[in-house]
Amino acid sequence: MTIESAENNRVKILHQALVNDSDPAQLRKIRNLLNSVTNQEVARFIEASPPIQRSLIWQLLDPEREGDVFIRLSEDVQETISTKLSKAELLHLLEDMDVDDSADLLNQLPERITDEVLNNMSEERRLRIEQVIDYPAETAGGIMDTNVVTIREDLTVEIVLRYLRMFDDLPDNTSNVFVVDRHGNYQGRVLIRKLITAAAQAPITEVMQPTTDYIEVHTPANTVVQQFQDNDWVSMAVVSHGKLVGRITVDDIVDIMAEEQNRELMQMVGLGVEEDTFASFQKSIGKRSLWLGINLLTAFIAISVIDQFQDIIEKVIAIAVILPLIASMGGIAGSQTMTIVIRGIALQHINSSNTAWLLKREMYLGMSSALLWSSFAGFLIGYWFDDYKLTQIVMIAMTVNLLAGAITGTLLPIFLKKIKIDPAVASGVILTTVTDVVGFLSFLVLATVYYG
Amino acid sequence: MTIESAENNRVKILHQALVNDSDPAQLRKIRNLLNSVTNQEVARFIEASPPIQRSLIWQLLDPEREGDVFIRLSEDVQETISTKLSKAELLHLLEDMDVDDSADLLNQLPERITDEVLNNMSEERRLRIEQVIDYPAETAGGIMDTNVVTIREDLTVEIVLRYLRMFDDLPDNTSNVFVVDRHGNYQGRVLIRKLITAAAQAPITEVMQPTTDYIEVHTPANTVVQQFQDNDWVSMAVVSHGKLVGRITVDDIVDIMAEEQNRELMQMVGLGVEEDTFASFQKSIGKRSLWLGINLLTAFIAISVIDQFQDIIEKVIAIAVILPLIASMGGIAGSQTMTIVIRGIALQHINSSNTAWLLKREMYLGMSSALLWSSFAGFLIGYWFDDYKLTQIVMIAMTVNLLAGAITGTLLPIFLKKIKIDPAVASGVILTTVTDVVGFLSFLVLATVYYG
Numbered sequence: 001m002t003i004e005s006a007e008n009n010r011v012k013i014l015h016q017a018l019v020n021d022s023d024p025a026q027l028r029k030i031r032n033l034l035n036s037v038t039n040q041e042v043a044r045f046i047e048a049s050p051p052i053q054r055s056l057i058w059q060l061l062d063p064e065r066e067g068d069v070f071i072r073l074s075e076d077v078q079e080t081i082s083t084k085l086s087k088a089e090l091l092h093l094l095e096d097m098d099v100d101d102s103a104d105l106l107n108q109l110p111e112r113i114t115d116e117v118l119n120n121m122s123e124e125r126r127l128r129i130e131q132v133i134d135y136p137a138e139t140a141g142g143i144m145d146t147n148v149v150t151i152r153e154d155l156t157v158e159i160v161l162r163y164l165r166m167f168d169d170l171p172d173n174t175s176n177v178f179v180v181d182r183h184g185n186y187q188g189r190v191l192i193r194k195l196i197t198a199a200a201q202a203p204i205t206e207v208m209q210p211t212t213d214y215i216e217v218h219t220p221a222n223t224v225v226q227q228f229q230d231n232d233w234v235s236m237a238v239v240s241h242g243k244l245v246g247r248i249t250v251d252d253i254v255d256i257m258a259e260e261q262n263r264e265l266m267q268m269v270g271l272g273v274e275e276d277t278f279a280s281f282q283k284s285i286g287k288r289s290l291w292l293g294i295n296l297l298t299a300f301i302a303i304s305v306i307d308q309f310q311d312i313i314e315k316v317i318a319i320a321v322i323l324p325l326i327a328s329m330g331g332i333a334g335s336q337t338m339t340i341v342i343r344g345i346a347l348q349h350i351n352s353s354n355t356a357w358l359l360k361r362e363m364y365l366g367m368s369s370a371l372l373w374s375s376f377a378g379f380l381i382g383y384w385f386d387d388y389k390l391t392q393i394v395m396i397a398m399t400v401n402l403l404a405g406a407i408t409g410t411l412l413p414i415f416l417k418k419i420k421i422d423p424a425v426a427s428g429v430i431l432t433t434v435t436d437v438v439g440f441l442s443f444l445v446l447a448t449v450y451y452g
Numbered sequence: 453m454t455i456e457s458a459e460n461n462r463v464k465i466l467h468q469a470l471v472n473d474s475d476p477a478q479l480r481k482i483r484n485l486l487n488s489v490t491n492q493e494v495a496r497f498i499e500a501s502p503p504i505q506r507s508l509i510w511q512l513l514d515p516e517r518e519g520d521v522f523i524r525l526s527e528d529v530q531e532t533i534s535t536k537l538s539k540a541e542l543l544h545l546l547e548d549m550d551v552d553d554s555a556d557l558l559n560q561l562p563e564r565i566t567d568e569v570l571n572n573m574s575e576e577r578r579l580r581i582e583q584v585i586d587y588p589a590e591t592a593g594g595i596m597d598t599n600v601v602t603i604r605e606d607l608t609v610e611i612v613l614r615y616l617r618m619f620d621d622l623p624d625n626t627s628n629v630f631v632v633d634r635h636g637n638y639q640g641r642v643l644i645r646k647l648i649t650a651a652a653q654a655p656i657t658e659v660m661q662p663t664t665d666y667i668e669v670h671t672p673a674n675t676v677v678q679q680f681q682d683n684d685w686v687s688m689a690v691v692s693h694g695k696l697v698g699r700i701t702v703d704d705i706v707d708i709m710a711e712e713q714n715r716e717l718m719q720m721v722g723l724g725v726e727e728d729t730f731a732s733f734q735k736s737i738g739k740r741s742l743w744l745g746i747n748l749l750t751a752f753i754a755i756s757v758i759d760q761f762q763d764i765i766e767k768v769i770a771i772a773v774i775l776p777l778i779a780s781m782g783g784i785a786g787s788q789t790m791t792i793v794i795r796g797i798a799l800q801h802i803n804s805s806n807t808a809w810l811l812k813r814e815m816y817l818g819m820s821s822a823l824l825w826s827s828f829a830g831f832l833i834g835y836w837f838d839d840y841k842l843t844q845i846v847m848i849a850m851t852v853n854l855l856a857g858a859i860t861g862t863l864l865p866i867f868l869k870k871i872k873i874d875p876a877v878a879s880g881v882i883l884t885t886v887t888d889v890v891g892f893l894s895f896l897v898l899a900t901v902y903y904g
Binding site for chain 2: 040044047048049050072161164165167168169170172173174175192193194195196197228229230231232234250251253254255257258260261262264265266268269270271275277278280281284285288289291292293295296299300302303306307310313314317318319320321322323324325327328329332333335336339340341343344346347348349350351354357358361364365368369372373376377380384432436
């Protein structure tokens, strides 16, 4: 049994205990079960529970562990739980968390509560949080923590090591100590592992990494992720106006990447990036219904095309049967193209100089598939309805629509990106509308020509 | 200008230089441009180039940098380039790469070439690669490198530090040294930052982390990713039969996560996980066309339903107009549900004890949306065709199909997962077939009842 399934199994047992009963003996049993699993498992257990059970589990949890479990929850679930806490509980929770996580959580709460909680904190911690809280969450400033170890550049390796030995423990993921001048200006960083292998008498300037390695505080979060990815950093300095203001560590990058997983996919069907799997009905209905409404409108556009051709459908009823086929093939081909292009944009592979090549390839792919599948479909339909005029109509209309899918799938996301609309959000709806309309229209116009 | 757009801009300039001309003066200019950018930028430039230009860029690249650029390319592109290299070039390239990356690359090449290249390597390196190459790429063994620093547990902090000072440099991302006994059995690990703050005379056993922290060599890659995510590791020991065999570092985890980005999305439209944006026509056509073929077959299933109802369509031609509307709404609602469920499965939130709750919520959501949008659509269509029988038919059929979408979207991925089929690959096609068939069928049966 892999670790994954073992854990999943324990979560399942917990759930069954919770569902079956809630008499005191049962609750005691659940509390014991909760105590026997790791914080991460409790967090996953809460995430995997419907809203009502979540509060119950939270109540049964050892208060000592609340902070450690809380930071492992997704933002959506954190918000749900924190709105139900008393101010004292909230304060207790925030004291346990990293500065950057505290700031994120406070940012989600109503301003009134945020102010009150901040005022009840220790002076030192409040100041630290306030340094971070003003930066937008989606920037380097919003991700960073202020837990940095700094040294001056006029020291030797030996003196720095002696200084570091005075710490009880260095902050998690400390792979660098940062070098600053007396005004707090960032001068560079020294890798801890360099400190260990360097000669004791070597001046810090000799073992320092180039000053050019740092993250500007306003850098967007996705660029920071890219920088970590490109440079294999474990931790890096965050700098504002030349001054060191914090650091970002790779564990935060991993968390961001995990949250971003399937971002495009979620947005393409009108869902939020970090949608809670077990969100309550009330929380889900608004966004979900809006999306259906938008799609209903675009479907009306598509069928209003068909409406114009009632006469020809009445004449050749097979046309009504075949119509959905033509539209769907264009949509499928278009969404393949679009998915590749959206990913290419995200990976920064696509720019104005290579779009033409991409479009050409997609059109060739569309043409080749059309040659293959439109003849197959065309002859099958010709045989089916015993009418080989239909073969020609199907072949031409399907080819036209596969090309429409290829062109729209390539150019639409690039265009949306250019006018600063997230391609993942809008491309799908527009693409389907285009391939539906082109599919219906080309097929029905051809039918009119052939039979009209 | 952000770093991102600055870089993108340079890539664009390079591309334009390459497209415009290829006379010697131009090529010299490109070579200079290439020399002025980082390895990561060159890699991105290659990724963003059509196949023919890729070879040209590779030719123009300083041979010294080939290894560093090569490891930054995606697997697909690495394979394309490596098949065109001479054995000497390949050997040179492999010498520059990390052991785990070398093994990955060698795994992609034909066995004949692999053997020949391995035999031409230095003994030490060959042995190291052979340790790794036999593990499947998608397991801990396939991701690990063998670049570990080990110590014995009967030493003091001071002696270990003195031992480490003898290294010129510790391997990248060394956050731990691993403790083994004389037989190579894994005993635990010591954080480098603990070594720095610990008392010089402290025995290693006192600063060691618990022995339970390690990765079993056969653990699937996605579980390893989850473990790093849950535990905020920077590097971790890989153990086989109790013996330390290698380590995995967080930079490899970040790379895997980046590759996995949009995995579901790519698979849902029948594409490979790490599809090359600028893959050649020949490389793309097979998989893409197969997908269209599968969808064509399912579309035939759907339209064969319509075919059974030619009489009623002939009688009330409006039915042909409205048909696609009913089918599409069920598909849209179903794909929202399905996306949430697929993500929930990936996050291990869904198990047999909470499926019922999820299904109930999705059905409520479907019912509520049906109430809202089917009445809207129904009355609009009634007004449009001046026939309020249609209103009733649309309302009932749309409600039925929204529920079909909710039920299929919830249960299908869970079922596929249970029978060990990746939900992301097959769910979409099956869902659309179900909602098309249910949509067409319910609408046409109702029409027959009302008008027949």
